[in-house]
Amino acid sequence: MNGRERRADVRVQLPRRVAFVVLRAVSSSDAYANLLLPREIRRAGLGAADAALATELAYGTLRRRGTYDAIIRMAADRDASAIDPPVLDALRLAVHQILATRVASHAAVNESVQLAREEAGSQAAGFANAVLRRVARDTPGDWMARVGETARSEDERLGLSSAHPVWVIRAFRRALAAEGRAEELASLLEADNVAPGVTMAALPGLAAPEGESTPHSPVGFRLGGGDPERLVRSSEGRVRVQDEGSQLVALALTRLSPVAPGERWLDLCAGPGGKTALLAAEALAGGALLEANEVAPARAGLVRRALDAVPLDVEVHEEDGRSLAADRAGRYDRVLVDAPCTGLGALRRRPEARWRKQPSDVADLVPVQAALLDAAITAIAPGGVVAYVTCSPHLAETAGVVREVRERRGDEVEELDARAALQAVSLTPLDLPEPSDGSLHAQLWPHRHGTDAMFLALLRKRA
Known part of the structure; x- marks a missing residue:
């Protein structure tokens, strides 16, 4: 079997596959998710419920990518930049499902492992399986506490918990302070992580x-x-x-x-x-x-x-x-x-x-x-x-x-x-x-x- 071998007993559901396609395009070619995702949803012929799931998986994973990379780094014992990009995107997609959605962990793990297998072969699938089962053993609160302990400053800790780069957090704080509203920073960061209505x-x-x-x-x-x-x-x-x-x-x-x-x-x-x-x-x-x-x-x-x-x-x-x-x-x-x-x-x-x-x-x-x-x-x-x-x-x-x-x-x-x-x-x-x-x-x-x-x-x- 070659590097793109597949297992017939694992089928990646269409919403997850659509989300993964979007993640890969954003990572590899600087695509814009808000432009690409609707096209991929139409191409896959997703109904309303599946389209909503694909949107949550793609946007949620992209939104908290920095936090998920920190968790993956700890679970894999290697920096995210050292992981093959397609495999890393499959891991990010699974971590989001495990820690931030109601998706069953076994489904998230199995299908993301299959995505890693399709992209990079059986060795990559084994690596992804080990990392994701390590992530699934602990609660979201446990992982956030662990990640917070790696922060070198309060702003870095806030960046990891809110999934914002530190420089953005500091820019937001200064802008709010210019209005005498610096105490609203946490509310702003939280609002940034809530998908807006149309x-x-x-x-x-x-x-x-x-x-x-x-x-x-x-x-x-x-x-x-x-x-x-x-x-x-x-x-x-x-x-x-x-x-x-x-x-x-x-x-x-x-x-x-x-x-x-x-x-x-x-x-x-x-x-x-x-x-x-x-x-x-x-x-x-x-x-x-x-x-x-x-x-x-x-x-x-x-x-x-x-x-x-x-x-x-x-x-x-x-x-x-x-x-x-x-x-x-x-x-x-x-x-x-x-x-x-x-x-x-x-x-x-x-x-x-x-x-x-x-x-x-x-x-x-x-x-x-x-x-x-x-x-x-x-x-x-x-x-x-x-x-x-x-x-x-x-x-x-x-x-x-x-x-x-x-x-x-x-x-x-x-x-x-x-x-x-x-x-x-x-x-x-x-x-x-x-x-x-x-x-x-x-x-x-x-x-x-x-x-x-x-x-x-x-x-x-x-x-």
Whole structure:
């Protein structure tokens, strides 16, 4: 028998196989689980219950990968990096089932051993079997206590227990402390580890919410059940999946003041197009003109498809946003800068991102973010407004960028009250404390608002 031999008496159930395929793609080719998993579920023809199981297995394993690797290291007496990657993913999948689900341990062990056998042969299967039976002998509490004893600091211990890298924990603590809410860190980390429900947006003037209204966004709703993608398709995109925080920050710009017919708007970093479609619907209702820009051709294609739902002629550019905005000085009345960022505000939706991102990513992104915001200010007419948005609460990407650009532009711009703008569009009051530096920006949080951690700052060019 060769290295990919199989045993006929062990059959890997489809939900586990789908989850494993996703884990392998994330590990080997930096795939995005939230994009790949739905395709694999459809390809396997999974029903609702099996699809839910595959989703829990894939997302749960990815979410707590760091913690599971520490447990595997102890059970295998070798570092996770020394284990063949396919075998390591099979071990991670089994450890999640053994320690965090109601799946019977013998089923988790046997099927993950079979996955290891299929990927790497009988010797790897024997190794996986020994490791997993060692894990299954002790309780989750025992393993967490044991792993905690290996921590070299309180932050490392918290990182192992909450499955967050230490640098992310420290960034979150600083962002919360800037609002005088550092004591909320544990609640935030816990919220990051809870799978969020699906939130929908009905494009205003083109569709009506079809389920339970969201607590804050006037265009948001939640389905009681069923396939959201089927609803998106049947509505021809006029109803779409979109986090409530994303809806709120877009509406804060479009509804900041009454729209004057003929206003010119720009979505500077538009891909993949969710906020662009919402802006387009708002522009259509108010008589405004909208342009969009996305430098990556594939993502620009997604923007165009998103805009198909709105009967408005929107030109989609494919240029570097910095040069495009700078070349159109004084042309626009409202500009959205949904800046490329680390995405640390959406870890509950993209669980693999917490292990993929590094502090160096922040250092690389901040100059780009500042340049985009600076160019957007150049592009607006006197009296025009720029909304600077990130799906990250990291202070360097949020308040730090705004502060740097404001210092560079001097008295040319003034900061508007983003918290008041969000309150004005929200259906219910939002808990938005004033930052300790006295600035007027706003930060949404998963644990406090049930949204992704979206940041919003509003800057107006003085007339």
